[in-house]
Amino acid sequence: MDKEYVGFAALPNQLHRKSVKKGFDFTLMVAGESGLGKSTLINSLFLTNLYEDRQVPEASARLTQTLTIERRGVEIEEGGIKVKLTLVDTPGFGDSVDCSDCWLPVVRFIEEQFEQYLRDESGLNRKNIQDSRVHCCLYFISPFGRGLRPLDVAFLRAVHEKVNIIPVIGKADALMPKETQALKQKIREQLKEEEINIYQFPDCDSDEDEDFKRQDAEMKESIPFAVVGSCEVVRDGTRPVRGRRYSWGTVEVENPHHCDFLNLRRMLVQTHLQDLKEVTHDLLYEGYRARCLQSLARPGARDRASRSKLSRQSATEIPLPMLPLADTEKLIREKDEELRRMQEMLEKMQAQMQQSQAQGEQSDAL
Amino acid sequence: MSKGQSGLGKSTLVNTLFKSQVSRKASSWNREEKIPKTVEIKAIGHVIEEGGVKMKLTVIDTPGFGDQINNENCWEPIEKYINEQYEKFLKEEVNIARKKRIPDTRVHCCLYFISPTGHSLRPLDLEFMKHLSKVVNIIPVIAKADTMTLEEKSEFKQRVRKELEVNGIEFYPQKEFDEDLEDKTENDKIRQESMPFAVVGSDKEYQVNGKRVLGRKTPWGIIEVENLSHCEFALLRDFVIRTHLQDLKEVTHNIHYETYRAKRLNDNGGLPPGEGLLGTVLPPVPATPCPTAE
Numbered sequence: 001m002d003k004e005y006v007g008f009a010a011l012p013n014q015l016h017r018k019s020v021k022k023g024f025d026f027t028l029m030v031a032g033e034s035g036l037g038k039s040t041l042i043n044s045l046f047l048t049n050l051y052e053d054r055q056v057p058e059a060s061a062r063l064t065q066t067l068t069i070e071r072r073g074v075e076i077e078e079g080g081i082k083v084k085l086t087l088v089d090t091p092g093f094g095d096s097v098d099c100s101d102c103w104l105p106v107v108r109f110i111e112e113q114f115e116q117y118l119r120d121e122s123g124l125n126r127k128n129i130q131d132s133r134v135h136c137c138l139y140f141i142s143p144f145g146r147g148l149r150p151l152d153v154a155f156l157r158a159v160h161e162k163v164n165i166i167p168v169i170g171k172a173d174a175l176m177p178k179e180t181q182a183l184k185q186k187i188r189e190q191l192k193e194e195e196i197n198i199y200q201f202p203d204c205d206s207d208e209d210e211d212f213k214r215q216d217a218e219m220k221e222s223i224p225f226a227v228v229g230s231c232e233v234v235r236d237g238t239r240p241v242r243g244r245r246y247s248w249g250t251v252e253v254e255n256p257h258h259c260d261f262l263n264l265r266r267m268l269v270q271t272h273l274q275d276l277k278e279v280t281h282d283l284l285y286e287g288y289r290a291r292c293l294q295s296l297a298r299p300g301a302r303d304r305a306s307r308s309k310l311s312r313q314s315a316t317e318i319p320l321p322m323l324p325l326a327d328t329e330k331l332i333r334e335k336d337e338e339l340r341r342m343q344e345m346l347e348k349m350q351a352q353m354q355q356s357q358a359q360g361e362q363s364d365a366l
Numbered sequence: 367m368s369k370g371q372s373g374l375g376k377s378t379l380v381n382t383l384f385k386s387q388v389s390r391k392a393s394s395w396n397r398e399e400k401i402p403k404t405v406e407i408k409a410i411g412h413v414i415e416e417g418g419v420k421m422k423l424t425v426i427d428t429p430g431f432g433d434q435i436n437n438e439n440c441w442e443p444i445e446k447y448i449n450e451q452y453e454k455f456l457k458e459e460v461n462i463a464r465k466k467r468i469p470d471t472r473v474h475c476c477l478y479f480i481s482p483t484g485h486s487l488r489p490l491d492l493e494f495m496k497h498l499s500k501v502v503n504i505i506p507v508i509a510k511a512d513t514m515t516l517e518e519k520s521e522f523k524q525r526v527r528k529e530l531e532v533n534g535i536e537f538y539p540q541k542e543f544d545e546d547l548e549d550k551t552e553n554d555k556i557r558q559e560s561m562p563f564a565v566v567g568s569d570k571e572y573q574v575n576g577k578r579v580l581g582r583k584t585p586w587g588i589i590e591v592e593n594l595s596h597c598e599f600a601l602l603r604d605f606v607i608r609t610h611l612q613d614l615k616e617v618t619h620n621i622h623y624e625t626y627r628a629k630r631l632n633d634n635g636g637l638p639p640g641e642g643l644l645g646t647v648l649p650p651v652p653a654t655p656c657p658t659a660e
Contacts, residue, residue: 035483035484097489144371144482244515
């Protein structure tokens with residue numbers, strides 16, 4: 001037997017095969033005021049036509065419109081890898097004359113997904129937990145302003161501890177290169193000032209090659225990404241490019257000198273998709289869970305709560321947060337079933353014990 | 367007067383309007399390197415001269431209204447300002463000893479900047495224009511139009527025109543004030559085809575085909591401000607300054623001001639306001655005007 005070679009070097013392949021079989025799912029939220037090219041960018045990013053039959057209502061209809069949350073799902077396949085992509089849209093954001101608290105429905109939505117996951121995780125049947133948590137939020141900033149507006153700041157502060165934020169400057173072809181730099185700088189300063197935590201790209205491993213490190217540094221430098229989207233292919237000279245044709249020239253979406261579209265796509269899809277999911281699970285979700293459970297701990301059990309780690313057992317004893325009625329009913333029914341089964345078992349065991357006791361007495365008596 | 371959310375290029379456009387009009391030497395205002403953020407109602411006067419004709423132009427830049435989270439009634443300070451100018455004029459007019467030439471600080475034209483979303487007007491735009499089209503001549507303008515392709519521009523303009531019509535907002539030149547058929551045909555064409563003007567402003571010059579032009583230089587091309595195939599800045603400039611300047615003043619004086627005056631007299635019981643007459647004290651300037659007195 002070969003002592004030096006055990007064979008677990010084959011583990012990564014096994015993982016890969018399993019993940020490919022399982023498929024990947026990813027939930028991406030897109031937020032920002034209307035007219036910043038969000039839908040076009042999403043279509044460009046994933047080469048789909050998710051927003052084909054969308055109708056944008058007129059201004060007078062939007063006067064008193066409240067924010068709605070829309071979910072669209074699409075299955076994309078590339079090279080044998082399947083991705084189930086869920087897009088969460090927030091039409092109506094920033095539209096009204098009075099936008100006070102318009103971000104609350106979004107915050108609630110994000111928390112509801114956490115809530116659902118917490119319930120599923122604490123439940124008895126954990127075989128098929130659907131992960132509907134928002135893994136990433138692309139927040140669109142207007143290129144026409146002078147940085148973050150009060151509404152942007154309010155929204156970002158409300159969600160930055162609950163979702164990975166990637167700030168993006170929409171319709172970046174409105175800006176000349178110097179203006180883009182100045183705007184990016186301003187936004188970065190404002191984010192720091194307002195203490196908003198955007199998604200932090202993990203550092204490169206020190207053993208990566210120089211090229212990769214350089215690319216990585218370049219990408220980090222270009223945040224917020226200044227993007228241009230387009231679903232049209234125009235013929236510029238000899239080759240067809242995805243872009244926008246103006247009388248003075250054509251903006252090429254995939255030209256790194258024109259905009260950061262390639263950077264965003266690479267980062268979101270090629271390199272950091274998994275990390276976004278992990279950060280959502282390990283950091284943001286755990287944070288939510290800890291806050292949730294701590295706040296629900298009974299007053300008498302304060303010592304239990306003060307322990308550094310809440311064990312899983314105590315989680316099931318503490319009442320979970322309120323869910324919509326249908327789910328609660330289902331849960332109650334399941335638990336009732338559970339109880340009935342356990343009672344039956346108990347009765348059986350009791351009967352058995354009684355029997356053996358009786359037998360014992362009989363034998364004693366004998 | 368120029369109005370719209372901050373960052374839509376109002377100050378730049380206004381500078382461009384004059385710069386392209388005035389020769390490089392005769393500028394009487396100081397050129398600033400950076401565009402300061404306008405935070406209050408600022409009126410700056412310029413005296414420009416061309417071909418022996420002198421004109422005193424006052425440009426009123428407005429606070430970046432519409433920038434807050436809650437923008438309800440953010441048009442009120444502007445409405446108040448406009449009415450205050452009418453009030454000033456009225457006071458002078460009813461004076462017993464009147465000046466020969468009453469200084470006219472009334473706002474003759476308001477350029478309203480629409481954000482180039484490509485969809486439609488924003489609710490705030492509608493609200494603002496609804497209130498203010500009744501007191502001042504509004505010329506809607508699509509700002510930073512270099513983000514729209516030709517098709518997008520024409521579709522957007524159509525939608526905006528339709529929305530304004532549906533909401534009963536009359537922008538300048540108002541249909542009801544067309545004086546004769548000639549006016550009507552000329553104005554109809556402007557109203558139904560050109561407006562709102564899609565503009566681009568710039569205070570930087572670049573070399574294009576041997577000429578120095580005002581424009582914006584991007585990696586994919588240079589946008590020339592005065593090139594009609596790029597944007598409609600030249601149309602706006604000609605419209606406001608070369609052809610309709612006098613008319614803007616006349617409509618302001620004969621229509622908007624008269625409406626204000628009539629309402630004030632009605633409020634005062636048919637008596638002209640003023641200290642010299644029966645010691646009546648001028649009632650305070652109302653923030654929102656009452657409906658047009660017929």
